[in-house]
Amino acid sequence: MIADALGLLAAQACFLAAGAGVVRLLGRPWPSSLADGALAYMAGVAAVGLLGQLLLIAGLALTVWQVVALSGLLLAAGLVSSRAGGGSREPGSWRPSGALVLVAGLVLAFLLLLAVDFFFQPLWKWDSWAMWTAKARSIVLLDGLDAGYFQRAALVPEHPLLLPVIEAIDFRFMGLNEQVLHVQFWLLVAGFLGSLVALLRDRVPPLVLWAAVAVILFAPAFSYQAATAYADVPLAIFFALAGVCAWRWLALSDRTALGLLALFAAATCATKFEGLVFVAALLLVLVVLVAASSPRRAALTAGVGLVALVGLVPWRIWMAANDVEQYHSVTEGLDAGTLWSRLERIPTALWALVREMLDPTSWLLIVPLAAAAIALAYAARERHASALALATSLAIVAALTAIYWLTALPFAFHVESAPRVVAAPVLLLASLTPVLVAAALDRGRETA
């Protein structure tokens, strides 16, 4: 087990090196703190996952040396980049140190406990052993993408391959250890939380930021779903990071954030097919909000939508070229009569989604308190973050409701996915809440 864990860590070193190059290429300085390292790591996972999928489609097998070469190339691109990285501004006062130490200490202790839990975790949920990790095993055992496997053996073959690619790379470095593989999911959790600190620490007081990190980590559904080795938490993580970068681009005109938005949006789309819906909702709202101040920036934002398809489109072309059939399609068998007869699904689906988002045994008070924070930020005249968080979440809930309305799958079966699909909008709200609260606190200090 220990030797396998070291192999897995070697794969993570490749992701980190690749990500350090990518963030440098996008204009951030070299990572100089744990939080910056976490952001570089997440960028590396996204970039290697996306490019790895393209390499598979091109016929490569993602062997160890191919992964090392890809990571080395991305690192080298950062080394030769002339883009100067500016340091981030530290926030002002309002940092009660004792409380901050307590919150950060609790977060780190809980993360440590989860690390042990994930280290011993077996693959026990159906879709993890039958779909996600099975695809990764096929990449390793059949030496690349095998059309026969995806035609006849893969469960829901149309899901894009970012997660199986990452798992296949882990397997290449450590062997087929499906227990230690869960450490990859722990690293995504830890990397995500660190990335939030890296992306928001110049705008949000430390205690507010660490409290938000703690709330996300302690939410029972977050660690439970991450431990299942399903793609929903990785998808939600990439999407939430894309959302935070979208806010930075919207409110601060941060060009580095635009690049990271493109990267994380592409990773979201390449992780699971509903990622496309989430990214479309986010970018649509973002374009409308940006266009109000600058049509040129709105065009750049729309361009991100094209970049976001970089992993998904080649995958769909490969599927079509190899006669891989979809498990299901939203538009299958649709006509006016069918839609009319399924109208009663809409309130049921909407209620299932809202109930899951509000369930305190899953997501604590994240959503109601995010709603309160949106109202406070609006009152404090912070319209960017409040509009982005509210409109994107509503658009996602509407889109998911529409999918459940249109689905050709048995409705009761399909709507069972509600607890998992709400992870993305919930994490988006949780990630933007500290921005909203900080705006209200700032306003409070100004007026006091």
Add this chain to the structure above:
Amino acid sequence: MLLLAFGALLGVAVFVAWWRRLRPRFPDDRLGAAALAVVLLAFCSALAVVPYSAWRIAEDIDHTSSLTRTEAETTGASLNSLSPGVFDELRRAIPPGDSYFVDVAPDIGSPPSDAFPEWSASALLPRLPVRSPERADWIVTWGIPPERYDVPLAGVRVVGHARERLPEAYLARVAG
């Protein structure tokens, strides 16, 4: 239940203590105070579940750390009432790269009947399933004698019970 109650008490205590300490920073401002309340409520409600969550995770570690490597690798099969030994036997008999056709008797209920082909698809890699017995090198069935398919067979054998008290699983080599 005790841990949840303890967590709730802890959350309330921290909320009160921090509210008293931090509230004076926003003496005349209801907006700032409301934002502070949101932060504290969010954190303290999360804090309330930590003792219970930590205990649950510790219990989980206690169970999973006692699994052998084999038990851990076959958890998916075991949880769906499949005997992992059957798939070990199939792996030994079917050479890597060969194809197989898999079928389950309709009277075997779900989830085991659904899990059998799904577990095979992953556990038997790099052997690939095909959709008809005519195209297969091997036939793998559960509860269906392979002679029932209209293909010449070079040998049929029982590979075990995929689940106790249910019919046997068979392996047959397709002739030619």
